[in-house]
Amino acid sequence: MTRYIIRRILQAIPLLLAISIAVFALMQAIPGGPLAAYENNPHIMPEDLERLKEELGLNVPIHQQYLNWLGAILRGDWGTSLVTQRPALVEIGERLPNTLYLSIIAFILALAISIPIGIVSAVRQYSWFDHVMTTIAFMGHSIPVFWFGLILIIIFNVTIKNPSTGGPLLPGGGMYTIGEAFSLTDRLTHLILPASLLVIHNLSGHVRYMRAGMLDVLLQDYIRTAHAKGLKERAVIAKHALKNAVLPLVTIIGLEIPGLFNGALLTEIIFSWPGMGRLFFNSIERADYAIMMGVLMMSATLIIAFGLVTDIVYAFLDPRIRFD
Numbered sequence: 001m002t003r004y005i006i007r008r009i010l011q012a013i014p015l016l017l018a019i020s021i022a023v024f025a026l027m028q029a030i031p032g033g034p035l036a037a038y039e040n041n042p043h044i045m046p047e048d049l050e051r052l053k054e055e056l057g058l059n060v061p062i063h064q065q066y067l068n069w070l071g072a073i074l075r076g077d078w079g080t081s082l083v084t085q086r087p088a089l090v091e092i093g094e095r096l097p098n099t100l101y102l103s104i105i106a107f108i109l110a111l112a113i114s115i116p117i118g119i120v121s122a123v124r125q126y127s128w129f130d131h132v133m134t135t136i137a138f139m140g141h142s143i144p145v146f147w148f149g150l151i152l153i154i155i156f157n158v159t160i161k162n163p164s165t166g167g168p169l170l171p172g173g174g175m176y177t178i179g180e181a182f183s184l185t186d187r188l189t190h191l192i193l194p195a196s197l198l199v200i201h202n203l204s205g206h207v208r209y210m211r212a213g214m215l216d217v218l219l220q221d222y223i224r225t226a227h228a229k230g231l232k233e234r235a236v237i238a239k240h241a242l243k244n245a246v247l248p249l250v251t252i253i254g255l256e257i258p259g260l261f262n263g264a265l266l267t268e269i270i271f272s273w274p275g276m277g278r279l280f281f282n283s284i285e286r287a288d289y290a291i292m293m294g295v296l297m298m299s300a301t302l303i304i305a306f307g308l309v310t311d312i313v314y315a316f317l318d319p320r321i322r323f324d
Helices: 001-029 046-056 061-072 089-124 128-142 145-159 184-218 222-229 233-243 246-264 265-270 276-285 289-317
Strands: none
Touching: 001 061, 001 145, 001 289, 089 128, 089 184, 089 233, 089 246, 089 289, 128 184, 128 233, 145 184, 145 265, 184 233, 184 246, 184 265, 222 233, 233 246, 246 276, 246 289, 265 276, 276 289
16 A cells, blocks of 8 residues: 555655646737736836736746745745736635635534435335435535525525524625624524535435445445344444445545635525635636636645545545555
């Protein structure tokens, strides 16, 4: 396993290098360039543009620009935001905790709900519970996130009122009430709607994968042998079936975890959540290249890293899997 991990890390280096080239090339292909916001400004003179190009290193050949950018990234210098004039790493560092706060809570809740539902649906295949949960799962996965988010706001923020205050039952946006002192209750009430949207959306796919994995395992010979030995069904499910049935879900989780750091783009926009997804969206609108490139490279690195973690978890859950 150690040799496999070292080999995968060494393979990740040229892969990340290729991704960095692709990201840099895509940024260069965007119309306008980093100075597009200044070109039509009547207060900006041509000599000012030339000075900005020199400060940003845009007056050198494209390959030299890439090498300068790559060297700065490796030194921990992710550039400076063209909008706020603050280091990109600081901007990302301020938004990342907000995203993790929302995403991790929603992710844990989705797993805690979907795994038991998927197990029961498989064990009681074609029962009324299975039909109801399957229908809800398909609906939750099919409904567009932006539409469902707006429906939640209309119902719980606009239509239903708080009987004690007469105001909205739940906040429709933001992470906390601006101008008020820190309150755990206030933070949790702001969390309910965006977290519920993410839970419902993630839960739908997890239930389907858990159900399919469990159905496949329950038909295996070793499960019938366990039943023939007189083991109770709960023991058979927990000790023999669950570890193998969860393997397909582990794959999905390994792909989803990097997304926890990148933020839920539509959810954060709909609920005005100050996280990574909203930061990335704003950077695209404002052509803030340093933020865009920093977020994309961070995302690529996390996807590669958690791909390795997923393989290691595979080997732990299923002893038949060997990488050496």
